[in-house]
Each structure stands twice: as structure tokens, then as C-alpha cells.
Amino acid sequence: xxxxxxxxxxxxxxxxxxxxxxxxxxxxxxxxxxxxxxxxxxxxxxxxxxxxxxxxxxxxxxxxxxxxxxxxxxxxxxxxxxxxxxxxxxxxxxxxxxxxxxxxxxxxxxxxxxxxxxxxxxxxxxxxxxxxxxx
Amino acid sequence: xxxxxxxxxxxxxxxxxxxxxxxxxxxxxxxxxxxxxxxxxxxxxxxxxxxxxxxxxxxxxxxxxxxxxxxxxxxxxxxxxxxxxxxxxxxxxxxxxxxxxxxxxxxxxxxxxxxxxxxxxxxxxxxxxxxxxxxx
Numbered sequence: 001x002x003x004x005x006x007x008x009x010x011x012x013x014x015x016x017x018x019x020x021x022x023x024x025x026x027x028x029x030x031x032x033x034x035x036x037x038x039x040x041x042x043x044x045x046x047x048x049x050x051x052x053x054x055x056x057x058x059x060x061x062x063x064x065x066x067x068x069x070x071x072x073x074x075x076x077x078x079x080x081x082x083x084x085x086x087x088x089x090x091x092x093x094x095x096x097x098x099x100x101x102x103x104x105x106x107x108x109x110x111x112x113x114x115x116x117x118x119x120x121x122x123x124x125x126x127x128x129x130x131x132x133x134x135x
Numbered sequence: 136x137x138x139x140x141x142x143x144x145x146x147x148x149x150x151x152x153x154x155x156x157x158x159x160x161x162x163x164x165x166x167x168x169x170x171x172x173x174x175x176x177x178x179x180x181x182x183x184x185x186x187x188x189x190x191x192x193x194x195x196x197x198x199x200x201x202x203x204x205x206x207x208x209x210x211x212x213x214x215x216x217x218x219x220x221x222x223x224x225x226x227x228x229x230x231x232x233x234x235x236x237x238x239x240x241x242x243x244x245x246x247x248x249x250x251x252x253x254x255x256x257x258x259x260x261x262x263x264x265x266x267x268x269x270x271x
Contacts, residue, residue: 016265019261020137020138020141020261023138023141023257023258023261024137024140024141024144024195026141026254027140027141027142027144027145027148027195027254027258028144028195028196028197030145030148030247030250030251030254031144031145031147031148031151031196031197031198031251032148032185032187032196032198033148033247033250034151034152034155034185034198034243034247035185035186035187035198036185037187038187038196099246099247099250102250103250103253106253106254106257107257109257110257110260110261113261113264114260114261114264117261117264117265117267117268118264120268121267121268124268
């Protein structure tokens with residue numbers, strides 16, 4: 001069992017993956033901010049319950065020979081992009097992206113990610129404290 | 136979907152806005168390019184088009200500058216009988232470029248470019264934060 005298998009780190013890891021995916025989706029939105037007919041996208045909100053549940057749902061194959069390929073049916077959490085047409089406005093050319101809104105989302109995403117990364121760092125610090133002899 | 140991918144997507148936006156800026160520059164530079172003879176057409180305003188393309192390598196919707204179209208609106212005319220391109224009634228056809236519109240378009244391209252740059256900066260900060268975990 002490695003440190004990243006602890007439930008705390010697993011939860012933080014899936015949250016970080018979600019933010020990473022979201023950053024990609026927001027990048028698509030900003031890049032296509034002037035494309036006619038482009039509909040803005042966003043990810044489903046992240047929930048720890050769902051992320052932790054999906055861990056137990058998945059099936060992974062066991063390797064009995066070195067020639068086997070590791071297969072996994074684990075679902076990547078938060079991979080569903082939804083149409084974000086409920087934004088502030090839709091331009092006459094059918095584009096639903098509002099740059100200000102996207103910038104806000106990018107900033108929020110960045111801040112949340114940094115928070116989670118800091119928590120991860122703190123978690124590692126806790127373990128290091130537990131392991132250290134000079135208490 | 137990793138962070139480098141987000142940066143590539145934003146880079147496609149930068150490239151598209153860059154191309155748009157080039158076309159706006161062409162329009163402004165040629166705002167006074169009339170023909171030399173009455174038959175010759177003056178400069179026709181160009182319009183950049185954008186389209187969403189699925190990048191198979193990135194598995195993401197990037198933006199690409201589509202074919203450059205021409206503005207089909209009528210040319211402006213100016214009364215100047217001495218001009219070599221003036222017709223029998225003394226009118227010269229001038230390009231259908233409105234400098235004001237080009238300026239507004241230029242600002243919009245600039246804003247979109249900045250937005251893409253901001254996204255790259257934000258993504259880079261996130262990457263840096265991830266690397267900091269190693270330092271703990």
C-alpha cells in the first residue's frame with residue numbers, strides 16, 4: 001500500500017484531476033470565444049461522494065503473468081461535459097461564451113486547485129511528522 | 136486531460152487571434168487603395184472566419200482560422216474628377232473599409248488574445264503548484 005492509496009489522498013487526487021479536466025474545458029471555451037455557433041461547456045460539479053463511490057464500482061484485472069496488460073474499468077470522475085448555455089448571453093451568431101464569465105471560472109478553478117494541492121502537501125507533511133523520530 | 140493540453144488549446148486561440156489581427160492590419164493598410172483605372176476594382180475588405188475543429192491528438196475542440204472571405208458590401212464613392220480611376224461622372228470608387236469598424240475589431244481581437252494568455256498564465260500557476268508538492 002502506497003501513500004497515494006490512503007482515502008484522503010485518493011479524494012484529493014480525484015479532485016485535482018477534476019480541476020485539471022475543467023481547465024481543459026475552459027481553455028476550449030476561451031479559444032472558441034469568437035467562433036460562430038460554438039456552445040460553451042463546463043463540467044458537472046465535483047462531489048466527493050461520487051468520486052469515492054466510483055472507486056469501488058470499477059473492476060481491475062489481476063496480472064498473473066508479466067506479459068499481461070493491466071486493464072481497468074474504473075470510470076474517470078468528472079469527465080462529463082455539459083452544455084453551459086445558461087450563461088449571461090448568447091450572441092447573434094449563436095456563441096454562448098462570455099469571456100468575463102470564463103475568466104472568473106478560470107480564476108476560481110485555479111484557486112480551488114491550489115487549495116487542494118496545498119492540502120495534499122499538508123497531508124504529506126502530517127505523514128512525515130508521524131514518521132519522524134524526533135517528536 | 137492534462138495541463139499541457141489546456142495550454143495547447145489556449146495556444147490555438149492565440150494563433151487564431153493572431154491571424155485575425157493580420158487581416159485587420161491588411162484592411163487598415165489598404166483603406167485608401169483605389170484602382171488605377173475606372174474599370175479596376177478598389178481593395179475589397181477581407182473578413183476572417185473562425186471554426187471549431189476537433190484536434191485528434193489533443194482530443195479537444197480547438198479553434199482554427201477558416202478561409203478568408205470578402206466583404207460583399209458596395210464600394211464607397213468619392214467625387215474627384217481629376218483622379219485617374221474616376222468614371223465619366225467624376226466619381227472614384229474607394230474600398231469598403233471603415234477604419235472605425237477595423238479599430239473595434241482590433242480591440243476585440245486584442246481582448247480575446249489577452250484572455251487566452253491569461254488562461255495560459257493560470258494553467259502555468261496550477262502546474263507550478265503541483266510541482267511544489269514534490270518540494271514539501
